[in-house]
Amino acid sequence: MTTTASLPTPARQLSNPKPSSSHTTTSSDVNFQGLRIPRGPVTVSLSFYKAPEDGAPPHNYVEPLPGIPQRNWLDDRTDVTLQDLRGQEQKFTLDNNAFDTFQNIKSGMDRDGFEDDKRIRSVYYPEVEKLLLENVQGAQRVVLFDHTIRRPTGNRNPVTRVHIDQTPFSAAERVKLHLPDEAETLLQGRYRIINVWRPLNGPVMTFPLAVADSQTVQDVDLVPIEHRYPDRKGQTAAVAHNSSQKWYYWSGMKNEDRLLLKCFDSDESVGQWGRVPHTAFTDPRTPEGAVGRESIEIRALVFG
Template sequence: MTTTASIPTPAHQLSNPTSSYDTASTDVNFQGLPIPRGPVTASLSFYKAPEDGAPPHNYVEPLPGVPQRNWGDDWKDVTLQDLRGQEQKFTLDNNAFDTYQNIKSNLDRDGFTSDEAIKRTYYPEVEALLLKNIQGAQRILLFDHTIRRPTGNRNPVTRVHIDQTPLSASERVKLHLPDEADTLLQGRYRIINVWRPLNGPVMGSPLAVADSQTVCDEDLVPIEHRYPDRNGQTAAVAYNEGQQWYYWSGMRDEDRLLLKCFDSDEGVGSWGRVPHTAFVDPRTPEGAVGRESIEVRALVFG
């Protein structure tokens, strides 16, 4: 689905009224369990190079008798700061992530069981959010989405990663808009994920993000993703003690977390990508429901 706007109308402050959020009235979830808030130390899985020195790769569809991936996990205890209450300090251009609150949807929770309903109702809402708030955005192409549930076949990813590399970002443009790719690749293009819970407030498997300004290019490792009909790339992330990590406590269904995976604007430079991962919060109370969420991936032109 594509949408074109002749005059972009950035309205970050209008869509992100953080001062209206009352944490005191929402410190328990619908089960009556306390919502963990504030800084927390948690174990995150970083990149560990293959022992044989081979280029790292991953089979999207596992092959019989072949390991799905050839690199390992380097678990590190990391302190994550809570974004709640300091959301206005972060922007897509400066940190490669941003937060929006009080965003209503016309699709209820049951509607997110239908791909058709998601594309018909939720996709236009995501497009409108991006066109309204992404400075310079002229055109949006939503190219896929993923639903994650504890009981589904797509569980939260507990490995630090970035969804795109510069190579795979340009290949995405060629894949989805082949007739226009040569022209579009001459201008600014970004890949942005719009992430939200479906059964918030989130308590199980919250999402951690790194401030992109604190992540060195040397920390990023291209991973070849091997599909049956093509190859793609994501980026794994090696641990660096200079990295600064955050999470957004108690995310509600009306919250939106924007993750920028790539930005062709060289003026943004190394701030154009955000490492992220699900993690286990050691403070999660016993009996808390598992996280359900949706992420919609968008090509943003302009």
Template sequence: MTTAASLPTPAHQLSTTSTPSTTTPSNDRNFQGLPIPRGPVTASLSFYAPPEDGSRPHNYVEPPTDGRPQRNFGSAWHSVTLSDLRGQETNFNLDDNAFDTLSNIPSAEHDFTSESRIKEVYYPEVEALLLDRIPGAKRVLLFDHTIRRSNPDAPRAPVTRVHIDQTPSSAAARVRHHLPLEADTLLQGRYRIINVWRPLNRGPVMGHPLAVADSATVRDEDLVGVEHRYPDRVGETAAVQFDEGQRWYYWSGMTGDERLLLKCFDSDEGVGGRGRVPHTAFVDPRTPEGAVGRESIEVRALVFG
């Protein structure tokens, strides 16, 4: 692995429209008739670079209106080899690696354009999925979701920076924020924060796929707490410094009936994967020109038990 001198320049332009082709989709091509990149790939990922003035790193959830930058820390781009999870999905799990893959998951929600319908239809599906698939889970609270689309008008675009959504202190604060009357009791047992990530594209993901690191290969000293400043409160996320020992993966051609479970925190310190998974969107240099841009939803959950 070598350090990249600057931001990567995509070798393709992602289309924001879906123009069907007469080509029949297969395991190797999408509905546009474009080849789906598969197998290992080397790509440039954005890791943490500390603030030049030595101050504590911070990030504003909403861009400041007074001219201040949204974050005060920089990026260190490194060329990383990512292995393909396709075909080796059963080799990974939440306890050992802090991520897991699920296939053939049905859903009654298809449009993902109505916030109320997402909460009425999709949220119960996610809650049932976690209770069914997470060993030991006894209770689930879904506390928010984010939809990301690869087009200039989208409120949220794919995040091309290696990060973890929660730290131990912010995870405990989440429990107190959402369940204040029960927090003292709940914090005495096992609690986890798990993101359920899925694409919304018609057909497989082509642009800006999601990369994940095997948490067991990520040292605690690689992680840096970052103040996550909301308009009404301050949380904390983790930025990630590059290390040669990290092992990175992506799941080629993810489809709408597949789910990536991303564990951002686990109060059980005995699990092998240490309970946190760095992740980021990335530019796959093999993505064909004109491929439809990635659309996705991630639902964040507190899982107790």
């Protein structure tokens, strides 16, 4: 699905302003159905990249093959302190940090609607396009090319390994794959890949999402991983731990919250900030009885 705006629209529309004052905690947003929502900084174990012991280039089979390990690289589990974005959302932007937050976003979809793929595309996709066109600086055209729903009972569980969905190579390949007739022209202008993430049964208390401030992530930390599909090859990036990295999470994300994750930006003036490592994580403060997290992420090509 493609939507085009006649002119770029400024970021941070007044209809959805960032909070201008510090967040004040109330009993209503600390407790949900008798369970206390974890807030504030927390130290957790995250899974980073460790190179294959045989020195081979890292790769992953998207569809596992009999008798062959699905991936050949290892995990480096490291304790990291996550700061809470709640109450300081206004400090972060896509251009400066490669992630952004939006609150009080209404939707025409209820939870049951996300069981229907056609409704997702006909109702929720246009909402996401509108959000991006109105709030991503310079965006003139949006092409949504994929979405993933994660549920405890589904076949797509939260990804508990630090990663970035795209590399410069795979971002360009996405343009060629989804817009082959226009790719040569589009690749000469600015193009970005942005994921829009939200819970379906918030507030989130299990497997919340952690993000790294892209300004604190060095290029040497990023390792291209070849993804081997039956009919093609793609890439994502694994992430090695670096003590300079600063990590955050957005406590108790609600269904009306939207977290934007920029996976690639062709604009070299902000290119260093054009990719955000992220991962689901286990919060040791998760209250007993908390429901499993359900979420949807939409992936978008943004031109302009």
